[in-house]
Amino acid sequence: MTNPNKGMQDNQEQLFKTLKLYIPDLWSAKAHSASFQNTRSGYLRDRISMLAIVWGILIVLWVPFDLLFLSGSLGIEIAISRVALAAYLFTIAKYNSRQTSLKKAQWCMTLMVIGLNLFYLYSMQVLDFPNGNSGIECGYTLLPILHVAILTILPVTIKESLGLLFITAVTQLFVEFQADRLLTPENLADYWLQNVLAMMVIWSQLSKLYMLMRLYRQATLDPLTGIYNRRMLLQLANKSISHCENKGQPFSVLIFDIDKFKRINDTWGHGAGDKVLRGFADFMQSKIRKTDLFGRYGGEEFILCLPRCNSDMAEKIAERMLCYIRQLELPIGYADTKLQITTCIGISTYSSGDTLSSMIERADRALYECKDSGRDCSRFHPVGFQYHGNERRKAIA
Numbered sequence: 381m382t383n384p385n386k387g388m389q390d391n392q393e394q395l396f397k398t399l400k401l402y403i404p405d406l407w408s409a410k411a412h413s414a415s416f417q418n419t420r421s422g423y424l425r426d427r428i429s430m431l432a433i434v435w436g437i438l439i440v441l442w443v444p445f446d447l448l449f450l451s452g453s454l455g456i457e458i459a460i461s462r463v464a465l466a467a468y469l470f471t472i473a474k475y476n477s478r479q480t481s482l483k484k485a486q487w488c489m490t491l492m493v494i495g496l497n498l499f500y501l502y503s504m505q506v507l508d509f510p511n512g513n514s515g516i517e518c519g520y521t522l523l524p525i526l527h528v529a530i531l532t533i534l535p536v537t538i539k540e541s542l543g544l545l546f547i548t549a550v551t552q553l554f555v556e557f558q559a560d561r562l563l564t565p566e567n568l569a570d571y572w573l574q575n576v577l578a579m580m581v582i583w584s585q586l587s588k589l590y591m592l593m594r595l596y597r598q599a600t601l602d603p604l605t606g607i608y609n610r611r612m613l614l615q616l617a618n619k620s621i622s623h624c625e626n627k628g629q630p631f632s633v634l635i636f637d638i639d640k641f642k643r644i645n646d647t648w649g650h651g652a653g654d655k656v657l658r659g660f661a662d663f664m665q666s667k668i669r670k671t672d673l674f675g676r677y678g679g680e681e682f683i684l685c686l687p688r689c690n691s692d693m694a695e696k697i698a699e700r701m702l703c704y705i706r707q708l709e710l711p712i713g714y715a716d717t718k719l720q721i722t723t724c725i726g727i728s729t730y731s732s733g734d735t736l737s738s739m740i741e742r743a744d745r746a747l748y749e750c751k752d753s754g755r756d757c758s759r760f761h762p763v764g765f766q767y768h769g770n771e772r773r774k775a776i777a
């Protein structure tokens with residue numbers, strides 16, 4: 381018999397694998413799923429708007445000190461540029477709060493950093509590129525450090541972070557070149573300090589991204605199989621249906637149920653059953669398109685949503701999947717034993733007035749027709765089709 385502790389250990393390993401983040405996840409947004417990009421863009425958007433508003437207010441609050449400490453026209457010039465920067469930041473905050481895509485949030489973030497650096501460049505030029513960090517000039521020459529420090533609150537990838545730091549570093553090096561103090565020994569301590577600060581900012585940003593991604597995965601993925609859990613699957617499927625509905629494209633739902641799965645558990649133990657579920661989920665993922673949605677609906681039931689697929693195409697895909705699945709040999713971690721499985725597939729296709737629930741309900745009835753017809757087959761139920769076989773025992777989503 382299989383060892384139950386081994387099964388538990390396997391599950392923990394799988395959970396760890398599902399939640400584990402790799403360097404590409406932290407390096408660039410390209411490695412992220414569309415739904416995580418969407419979640420992060422909302423999170424970024426709030427922070428960018430907040431930062432732009434707070435920084436816009438703080439930058440204007442220094443105007444009296446410009447007028448007080450800087451001689452005549454210098455103070456006025458810098459004060460005007462502060463007000464202009466504040467207006468620019470408020471505009472970014474307003475525009476950013478209306479956007480939804482990650483790309484636009486990234487643009488707003490970059491524009492904010494460019495604006496801050498242009499202000500630094502302008503104020504240095506007005507002050508005739510001061511050569512030292514003394515007295516009142518300190519308040520202006522330290523701006524790049526502040527501009528880097530405020531980025532700490534953003535959950536950004538390494539690539540995004542390096543891009544933002546690069547803008548600030550180039551501006552600062554240009555200013556130092558103009559002030560004749562580029563790479564001078566006196567500046568070494570400053571560089572050191574700035575590099576340490578930059579590292580800490582990147583570290584903090586990555587920690588935020590890491591945490592966000594981990595929590596997101598915990599909330600959206602099935603810990604056993606690593607595919608979408610029911611909540612996420614239904615959420616994404618609803619979005620996909622609305623999208624297809626707006627574009628006048630077809631949309632089909634396939635419910636898969638592994639036949640006589642209880643027997644596998646009873647014969648080989650739950651650990652083996654878990655391995656079969658995992659193997660089946662991995663296999664299905666290798667067979668679907670990038671735009672399809674596949675997730676665990678519950679127990680040994682899985683749902684595959686096929687955007688832009690009409691009923692004919694969905695029936696053909698179901699038949700093809702049945703053939704593939706029949707040939708599948710799934711290891712159960714017990715000697716070299718491999719199990720073969722079959723499935724039933726219930727199919728429904730969107731028609732006007734449908735909701736995801738009504739589609740799942742039809743596909744579910746079709747699935748039960750398969751069970752009544754001897755299993756290892758697929759059935760399609762169109763709207764209005766009445767099936768009078770065994771009624772379904774489970775509640776529908």
Ligand SMILES: Nc1nc2c(ncn2[C@@H]2O[C@H](COP(=O)(O)OP(=O)(O)OP(=O)(O)O)[C@@H](O)[C@H]2O)c(=O)[nH]1
Binds near residue numbers: 642650654678
């Ligand atoms: N190993 C394992 N078993 C599970 C899991 N979730 C549900 N099950 C089992 O799946 C079995 C489902 O049994 P049934 O609903 O009777 O379905 P079946 O045996 O496949 O029978 P038919 O669907 O009629 O072919 C139950 O024994 C559940 O305990 C899981 O995460 N892991």
